[in-house]
Amino acid sequence: MRLALLGCGTVGSEVVRLLHEQSADLAARIGAPLEIAGIAVRRVGRDRGDLPVDPALFTTDPLGLIKRDDVDVVVEVVGGIEPARSWLVEALRAGKSVVTANKALLAEDGAALHDAAAEGGADLYYEASVAGAIPLLRPLRESLHGDRINRVTGIVNGTTNFILSAMDATGAGFAEALEEATELGYAEADPTADVEGFDAAAKAAILASLAFHTRVGAADVHREGITEVTAADVASAKAMGCTIKLLCIAARGADTAGRETVSVRVHPAMIPLTHPLASVGDAFNAVFVEAEAAGQLMFYGRGAGGAPTASAVLGDVVAVARNRLAGARAASESAYADLAVRPMGEALTRYHISLDVADRPGVLEAVAGVFARHDVSIATVRQGPAGGGPAGRGEDADLVIVTHVAPDAALAATVRELRGLEIVRSVASVLRVEGGV
Template sequence: MSKEPAKRPLKVAILGCGTVGREVVRLLLTQSDDLRARIGAPLEIAGIAVRRSGRDRGDLGIDPALFTTDAHGLAVREDVDLVVEVVGGIEPARSWLVDALKAGKSVVSANKALLAEDGATLQEAAAVGGADLYYEAAVAAAIPIIRPLRESLHGDRITRVTGIVNGTTNYILSQMDATGAGFNEALDEATELGYAEADPTADVEGFDAGAKAAILASLAFHTRVTAADVYREGITEVTAADVASAKAMGSTVKLLCIAERHVDADGGESVSVRVHPAMLPRTHPLSSVGDAFNAVFVEADAAGQLMFYGRGAGGAPTASAVVGDLVAVARNRLAGARTTAESPYADLRIRTVAEALTRYHISLDVADKAGVLSEVAAAFAGHDVSISTVRQEGRGDDATLVIVTHTATDAALAATVDALRDLPIVRNVVSVMRVEGGEFK
């Protein structure tokens, strides 16, 4: 192949210099020769937008003149070709990126909250400016999952995406499973070890996983799904008893994000997208994803079952994904090309959680007398919920019934639980948890 003349450097604006931004800078500096060879032109840092100037960032080895507090000015600056956004949050990040994209700058973003709430606005701005919008780092950090969904599986029909996409909650649940600890105890330990933030709400209430679920569902089903469309339940109500009950049936409790394709009664299709804790059989590949690791399990008609596994958070893994995207948009820029944006052409109806098909594991304290099982079974039958297994534990005053259902709508299952609570012979509904991954039992 003929030697091509050296290309002018592509100039990169970096918005944000926290944990991820610093690692991006470090990769751009330490990998610069390889990046030049892979792209066909050098990448040059045009500037780094920071919240506060004057901090000592000498360890990065960057000319102090490159730091600025004017993120918007940097993002739209004439000489900037590519913009990296690792600030997070909806505003002002959205305004900066919209203006940068409209001005023709390609954007690499790790901002899951923004993409899940209003990815459409960014996509439209990218179309107006003829620019690329890449965001591999927004879900599961360095695990390549956006690109496989956006490109590799485009010849196939994806039926379900199930993910463990939040490291904090996975660490907490893994600890509860390993030690028998309760939620609060496990959370305290996670906080001490730096796996949970001082305010863990976004993680433990499932907001973080919900944003990622929206992004994955949009790509998998070519349908616009926003964070508001995702049914969300966190792990704060998961008890040591739930985890022990899961163990007893050969399962483990995981916070899952699930995006499923359904065929409706009229032959049309719809999707359900939800985040909630669920019991997963230990034979399911996701059940062995422990500690702070992430994994995404994809099912497609032709490809079958695929799993993507790795570290889903952290400065270096996230920066790896950002710089990988940067190489792609830089190559496109040099080729004068643009990657066709994902299109929400399928525009499938989004189901409410009530319509989602799921299974329940229900544990009841019951009076130990004749006819209990028959009354309980009648409550299920009355809502058209079919029982898969019943297990009676203990006797006398400590009698517990553990029931696992077949698949039914969440609405029917929730109504069944309400009916059980009203039965005089049911002293207490000890735990109710969804069961997933049934096909692996």
């Protein structure tokens, strides 16, 4: 079985290394040896250290490599939307199986890839696109196909999980924790895709598509990052017996008209320390799946890095190579349900709201009236002097309110009205609360 490898960076180099080191085992598992037909790169002459590969295999013509008759499987670890989309569509239409780690492309236009795979009768595998080496996507698309998945909740971005874990452990602010993550190599020089939630949103779209048999794209995902999470938020979460995580949440449920829909969102949220995801620290990933028959399932491990991602890539290569040798094809895309994506305003959640208010009689009554007007029920209220200092320190006070479950639109409207009250000096922070606190 001959492979065309597109990209030879961190992940691609690890794919080459593992192919070399495990060649005998891989051949035994597949029933035929794996050989690299060519490696498409930007610069052929770049120093790649002691990578165990013949330099003659490198090319700057990826499309020419893909079109070669002796190529059976195309492995793409370049990333980005174009030209990767054109390359993979070309390969799939020609009947060549594709293994990709490209979460951005799958979330942006996975439909084009699936359609091309159906047209060419080829396999499309992408285990490495979400949660690195964690076996997650194949269980969703195969093992759990006899069940009904109702909810998927996950920590799928290691950079943000490291930052929030550091803030929780040390009391540091966001900027300090990000600096540490950058120094340790957990954050890119430009961390925008991670800290603003773009990376997690792409993965959420892929998870929702598989779990609910519905095409979900990145544009369907409500996205918020962690840049506004403060040390005070983390301290407040601790006081409630919670921690803060950037969660991707995909859930099946009825909309306001009673029709079955899906809701897909990414945002920071407080979860109780008793929740299985609360103990997931450092740069690890974990995904919590709730199914009707199987119950609650947890998938945990390293979600990024060259070796873990290459492990997932090679797992897919073994699967598609076996299929080709057997003259078979994996199950095609399952999008039969075709459920509508529910707007974020209809998502049911809870809010933790921290207010800086005037310290005088009638304030609590006025604030409670705003919640009542929007039909939002208050679960708990904690009041104290501003800044947590001694009583009588000044004219302001802190008011921390946790709501019961309500539609997000009603909760957001409540916060907007609170911002306009004369007695509310500022809305210091707003965080969602998940997991049954």
